[in-house]
Amino acid sequence: xxxxxxxxxxxxxxxxxxxxxxxxxxxxxxxxxxxxxxxxxxxxxxxxxxxxxxxxxxxxxxxxxxxxxxxxxxxxxxxxxxxxxxxxxxxxxxxxxxxxxxxxxxxxxxxxxxxxx
Numbered sequence: 001x002x003x004x005x006x007x008x009x010x011x012x013x014x015x016x017x018x019x020x021x022x023x024x025x026x027x028x029x030x031x032x033x034x035x036x037x038x039x040x041x042x043x044x045x046x047x048x049x050x051x052x053x054x055x056x057x058x059x060x061x062x063x064x065x066x067x068x069x070x071x072x073x074x075x076x077x078x079x080x081x082x083x084x085x086x087x088x089x090x091x092x093x094x095x096x097x098x099x100x101x102x103x104x105x106x107x108x109x110x111x112x113x114x115x116x117x
Contacts (some may be wrong), residue, residue: 006068006075009049010041017041017070026096028070029081031106034061039068043105056108069093078107 008030010019017030019041030039033046035055040046043054057066062078069076072091080089086097103109 006039006073008039008041008068008070010045011048013041013045015070017068019045021045022096024096026086026094028093029095029099030068030070032064032066032068034066034106043102054105056104056106058108062107069095082107 008017010017010030012020012023014023016028017039018024018027021042021044030041031043032039033050033054034057035052036050038050040050046054057064057078062082064077065075066078067076067081068074069088069090071088071093074088074090076084076089081095082103084095086095086099087093088095
């Protein structure tokens with residue numbers, strides 16, 4: 001049984017928060033956007049649907065619950081997510097380890113700006 005998830009927005013969203021842009025087997029997280037407090041499947045879905053730019057979460061707010069596991073519905077703090085080694089601490093489902101390379105889109109990681117995907 002799939003848990004009832006919080007309101008998550010995205011394009012071609014499935015029951016585990018995969019979207020048109022990220023739809024591999026481990027693409028099962030949604031991120032609450034700092035700018036609007038709404039969960040989106042990814043920055044590209046936010047860009048297409050929200051009508052405003054993404055704001056990054058400052059490190060001083062990484063204790064906020066802003067990550068949603070699409071498998072079990074658990075909400076993680078940003079810090080928990082960054083330290084979970086690509087595995088949900090609640091249900092043990094795997095998250096896409098490649099998402100680490102996109103942290104700077106969502107979290108102030110002090111990385112230099114990169115070209116968007």
